Amino acid sequence: MKQRPYDILALTAGLGSLFALKYFGVTGSKDSFFLIFGMSLFIAFASARLMSDFGLPKITTYLIAGLILGPHMTDIFSQRMVDSVLFIDKVALSLIALTAGGEINLRSGEVKILNITKFVLMQMFITFGLFFAVLYPLGGVLQPAVFGSIAAIVFMSIIANATSPSTTVAVIIETGAKGHLTNVVLTSAIMKDIIIIVIFTACLSIFSAAGEEASVMKVIMEESFSILAGVGAGFLITLYLRYIRQNEGVFILIFTLITTWIAGQVHLNPLLIFLAAGIAVKNLSIYGKSLVKTIEDNSQIVYLVFFFVAGAVINLEALSSMWLAAIIIVLLRAVTMHVGCYSTARATGETCEVRNYSSLGFIGQAGVSIGFAKIIGTTFPGWGEEFRTLILAVVAMNQIAGPVGFKWGLKKAGETR
Numbered sequence: 001m002k003q004r005p006y007d008i009l010a011l012t013a014g015l016g017s018l019f020a021l022k023y024f025g026v027t028g029s030k031d032s033f034f035l036i037f038g039m040s041l042f043i044a045f046a047s048a049r050l051m052s053d054f055g056l057p058k059i060t061t062y063l064i065a066g067l068i069l070g071p072h073m074t075d076i077f078s079q080r081m082v083d084s085v086l087f088i089d090k091v092a093l094s095l096i097a098l099t100a101g102g103e104i105n106l107r108s109g110e111v112k113i114l115n116i117t118k119f120v121l122m123q124m125f126i127t128f129g130l131f132f133a134v135l136y137p138l139g140g141v142l143q144p145a146v147f148g149s150i151a152a153i154v155f156m157s158i159i160a161n162a163t164s165p166s167t168t169v170a171v172i173i174e175t176g177a178k179g180h181l182t183n184v185v186l187t188s189a190i191m192k193d194i195i196i197i198v199i200f201t202a203c204l205s206i207f208s209a210a211g212e213e214a215s216v217m218k219v220i221m222e223e224s225f226s227i228l229a230g231v232g233a234g235f236l237i238t239l240y241l242r243y244i245r246q247n248e249g250v251f252i253l254i255f256t257l258i259t260t261w262i263a264g265q266v267h268l269n270p271l272l273i274f275l276a277a278g279i280a281v282k283n284l285s286i287y288g289k290s291l292v293k294t295i296e297d298n299s300q301i302v303y304l305v306f307f308f309v310a311g312a313v314i315n316l317e318a319l320s321s322m323w324l325a326a327i328i329i330v331l332l333r334a335v336t337m338h339v340g341c342y343s344t345a346r347a348t349g350e351t352c353e354v355r356n357y358s359s360l361g362f363i364g365q366a367g368v369s370i371g372f373a374k375i376i377g378t379t380f381p382g383w384g385e386e387f388r389t390l391i392l393a394v395v396a397m398n399q400i401a402g403p404v405g406f407k408w409g410l411k412k413a414g415e416t417r
Contacts (some may be wrong), residue, residue, distance in 0.1 A: 101278020
């Protein structure tokens with residue numbers, strides 16, 4: 001509380017300086033990249049400190065700061081600058097995935113993988129069914145240019161189940177959450193995205209003429225090789241933590257940089273690689289806690305960069321052109337997700353905390369959903385482009401609201417520190 005006047009002063013000075021730089025044309029210079037990037041991150045950081053006093057998650061403030069300073073609003077942090085930091089963004093996501101894997105302890109009995117698998121599959125089936133049943137008659141009225149095709153309704157119902165494991169991990173770390181609800185949501189979010197990638201690819205091969213390119217078997221092979229590569233990466237990390245044990249943070253950063261680049265070159269999924277690596281270190285060695293602590297000690301800058309850039313790429317034009325349809329889709333998704341989670345948790349004998357609050361951990365959406373939207377936009381000329389715009393608008397709303405809801409749910413469940 002005592003720091004609030006200083007944060008307000010720093011924020012005012014930072015914003016004033018940035019707008020002055022924009023006024024004098026400095027932000028348009030290639031040489032100004034590091035200056036603008038650094039000042040933008042400082043403003044996002046100061047804003048998060050200030051707004052955390054009012055209960056707003058820091059990552060939500062980072063997102064909003066990126067949105068305001070990004071190319072779709074003030075254009076201080078331009079599209080050229082966004083493109084320049086996309087690889088850093090990928091590395092940050094890899095570190096978040098490594099942390100997520102390192103938090104999953106399959107040996108403790110807290111995470112019962114068969115129970116969670118049953119929970120995920122039932123919840124996804126119920127959410128898909130309810131969402132499809134409502135959207136099928138409503139879609140033609142809501143957005144006829146998009147939902148005139150049955151394929152669009154199917155894809156939207158699939159994407160309704162997509163989540164953002166990176167957002168889930170960030171909220172858990174920020175709140176220091178520990179407990180059954182935390183474990184269920186984290187493991188489920190990871191599992192759901194893997195399953196949805198396979199289901200989406202199967203449907204794409206059915207509805208599109210690009211069936212050969214969207215081979216389900218090809219995707220399964222890539223995901224399987226990514227997991228195997230992740231186990232190998234976990235083995236290498238374990239060797240370093242066991243025999244060298246010096247400058248662990250520097251090693252993890254360099255290792256993540258190199259592995260993320262290699263994954264992109266050989267068309268493997270870096271998210272799965274680092275999830276599997278974290279799980280392997282946590283469950284096949286005694287260094288899981290050390291790994292997570294090493295990353296968390298430097299996690300603030302990772303989340304600051306990742307979610308600031310995520311906010312900067314939010315397309316306000318998409319949001320403004322389809323805001324009514326997007327709001328209805330967001331609300332429909334939230335309701336069907338809650339019904340799916342509540343009924344599944346009740347049927348499987350889960351705790352009341354999981355029944356009441358687990359759906360809040362699945363509201364946030366990011367990379368996977370945006371990736372699906374881009375694929376559909378290029379695969380289906382006509383309605384696909386409108387579909388992509390609608391998804392981007394939906395993701396923008398969910399990614400801002402998701403962390404707030406999940407933080408509230410964890411607090412109500414008594415799992416925050």
